[in-house]
Amino acid sequence: MDPDTVEQLRAAGESDSHVDADGRVPHGSSDDPNLLDFSANTNPEVPSGAARVFSAAFAASRSYPADDYVQFRTAAAEFVGCDPLQVIPTAGGLEAIRLAIQTTVRRGESVLVPTPSFGEYVREVRLQGGEPALVGHDEMLDSDPAPHAMAIVCNPNNPTGDCYDAEALRAFADRCRAADTTLLVDEAFLGFTDDPSLAGRTGVVVARSLTKLFGLPGVRMGYAVASEAARDRLATARRAWSMSEPAAAVGEHCYRDEAFVERTRERVGDERERMYERLSSRFGVYPSDAPFLLFEVTDTTVDDLLLTARERGIALRDARTFRGLDSHVRVAVRTPEQNDRLLEALGV
Structure with missing residues (x-):
């Protein structure tokens, strides 16, 4: 460029x-x-067999998919260690990020955003009328979440590639919860590591994407994970048929290939x-x-x-x-x- x-x-x-x-x-x-x-x-x-699964699901694409996505949600929940009811299917991880911000941030509210990091965070916050409060990604866990409606963490961070210390991240999540600040954790690349997910933790919304780990970005497979009130907001705001039948089938297949x-x-x-x-x-x-x-x-x-x-x-x-x-x-x-x-x- x-x-x-x-x-x-x-x-x-x-x-x-x-x-x-x-x-x-x-x-x-x-x-x-x-x-x-x-x-x-x-x-x-x-994963081997992914093309076969995608092709087999083509016939089902002649009808609207079952909007509960039971098989996909079960496989995703087993992979990250949460309840299937906490899984909100989306067409890719970015849609999960938008859904989380859209259902949390009101106009004029501040959001802690890491830098340098994935550029879509700032854009999505501004699309909701929010104000990004930029902080170095390596300083994020030392920040005070109290003045902000949301804090965003990318783990591992893109583009630097480093993971946060798991214990320190959990402690930050606890501080966000105590401050009534929603913590959005983008785990698009966490599947490449052995680090634990924060999926299912109270006060945390996790955004996940299968497209990076399984090499299928064009299929658009992703989901959010949330609990309690945050889960209810995301489930209500999620578009009907938010994931295609082939994407759900391929996603389930990929997650089963340990x-x-x-x-x-x-x-x-x-x-x-x-x-x-x-x-x-x-x-x-x-x-x-x-x-x-x-x-x-x-x-x-x-x-x-x-x-x-x-x-x-x-x-x-x-x-x-x-x-x-x-x-x-x-x-x-x-x-x-x-x-x-x-x-x-x-x-x-």
């Missing part, structure tokens, strides 16, 4: 929301079939460590618990690095569109063979 484009993206959202002229937050992903895409953090592998999840976690952990060591020989790399690595470019410009990688058939994520990152690039952790191509292209 050229510097003029980056500056336009930054300026379009009143200089601090990182949205483009259409109000959209820039994301990774390349649709160029000639490029190996390291800009999007989706699993390069999918062996795939374990293989993915092992591969990502091994490859992330190898990539971290190699990339650190040239760049300032952030420690990560996620399926991606963020690094600072110091020996050239981001534009030159992006261009060089592209000429060698690799798409990288320009991380300058994240608040406070002026010389950074993010790369996904893919298969060993694909990662070798990346490392060779970057000269490390």
